[in-house]
Amino acid sequence: MLQVSYIRDNREQVLERLAVKNFKQVDLVDEIIQLDDNRRQTQVKLDNTSAEANSAAKQIGELMRTGKKEEAEGMKAKTGVWKEEIKKYNEELAAIEETLYQKLVLLPNLPHSSVPKGLTPEENEVVLQNGAIPELPANALPHWELAAKYKLIDFELGVKITGAGFPVYTNKGAKLQRALINFFIDEAEKAGYKEVSVPLMVNEASGFGTGQLPDKEGQMYFVTEDNLYLIPTAEVPITNLYRDVILKADELPVKNCGHTPCFRREAGSYGAHVRGLNRLHQFDKVELVQVVNPETSYDVIEQMSLHVQGLLQKLGLPYRVLRLCGGDMSFTAALTYDMETWSAAQQRWLEVSSVSNFETYQSNRLKLRFRNAEGKTQLAHTLNGSALALPRIVATLLENNQTDKGIKVPEVLVPYTRFEWID
Structure with missing residues (x-):
């Protein structure tokens, strides 16, 4: 959630950055500024009336002590009027603040200055590409056929049990799967990340804190009876570990990682590109989350990107890094890098990781702060990244490493799988 003070002081820049994100409800910016004006004016009225009432209360006491009861009674009558006004201003202030809050949550995060303009994934910027594209024989199989051939994944049994x-x-x-997770x-x-094991369901406050609600409900x-949501990513519970927390400066950066299943309805997803492991309702992922000093967050996102790239390199997978354009970014992100691996049998790139900097957007919702060197509290920056999501990694590993003998397991995984070949 953006800060009202920033919107007030940087109106033109806010409008300019929202245009990069293709956000259409720009009238919201001026509505928010006007509501904040109303809030300030009402607060002044409340403060002035409260000051008069407090001053009168002291005068009444003094008048009573000096025996001026008639004057004291007259003053008491005035305080009754002031109390009614104070009640009215408090009610007005609460209503304005609630309306202001509801408007603020409708504004997405502002994209970083490096984010390119664009509306669709085709307009994302390719930052780099690494690794040789494998050349497979003409009879090479897509991963869903390899999974059936080697009895690795049973899609139909999953349909029978769940869907x-x-x-x-x-x-x-x-x-x-287990080898990759480990x-x-x-x-x-x-x-330097600390592993945490977190709940797979979260409450509404947690979903709101990281920006999934009200954007992606x-x-x-x-789970209707309990008002709980199955997590779409471990980012939600891991980041919410620090909701309503004030950290010490020397506790930053906070670096946590965790493995969880992830649950996504993927409503409206259909067609050939969702076949097999390409798009699932349940999948496993290892997530990285950092809470950092705002001065370092853009260095940190580069470090996180390099960490993910290192995993892909060790797995021997060709990949590319994209800087997402404004129109393809999430509601909450200020900058996002997507990592994609090349699916040799499908002949296309598959997204396997997103690494994002949210600046203060999440921390403002979470009230996640730290005490700086001057002893003042300020909002931290939060970042997260997939390192990695398993389904498309498995898909490209199977497809790219298929041979006449079977599927060669990457050397780095052999100590975990305890086998070199899938045959």
Whole structure:
């Protein structure tokens, strides 16, 4: 959530950055400024009336002590009027603040100055590409056929148990999943992240704190009787560990990682590009979350991007890094890098990670602050990144490493899988 003071002081810049994000409800900016004007004016009236009432209360006491009862009674009559005015101003102030709050949550985060203009994924900026694109024989199979051939994943059994988008991993497929999770967690810990295990359901306050609510409620599974949401990503519970927390400056950066299943309704997703592991309702992911000093957050996002790239390099997967354009960014992000791997059998790029800097957008909602060197509290910056999401990693590993002998397991995973080949 943006800060009202920033919107007031930087109106033109706010409008300019919202245009980069293709946000159409620009009238909201002036509505927010006007509401803040009304709030300030009402606050002044409340403060002045309260001061008069307090002063009168002291005068009444003095008049009573000096025996001037008649004057004291007259003053008491005035205080009754002031009390009514104070009540009225408090009610007006509460109504204005609620309306202002409801308007503020409708504004997305402002994109960083480096974010390119654009409306669609095709307008994202390719920052770099790494690794040779594998050349497969003409009879190469897509991952869903490889999964069936080697009995790694049973999509139909998942449909029977739950529905489409809930695969069952079997045999070496299940072991590969577990190997990847352990590898990603181990690499995160080597980079200084602390592992946490968090709930898979969150309350509305947690969803609001990280910006999933009220923006993405239609994409989240909701447990109606308990008013809980299944998490779409571990970012939500991990970041909310610090809701309503004031950290010490020397506690920054906070670096946490965690593995969870993720649950997404993916409403409206259909077609050939969602086949197999390309788009699921339940999948596993290792998430990185950092809480940092605002002065360092743009260095940190580069470090997080390099960490994810390092994982892809160790797995031997060709990849590219995209800087998302304004129209393709999430509601909450100020800057996002997407990492995509090349699917050799499908002949297309598949997104496997997003790394984002949210600046103070989440921390303002979370009331997540730190005490700076001067002893004053200020909002921290939050960042998160997938390191990595498993389904499309598994898809590209299977497709890119298929041979006549079977599927070669990347060397870095062999200590975790305890097998070199899927055959």
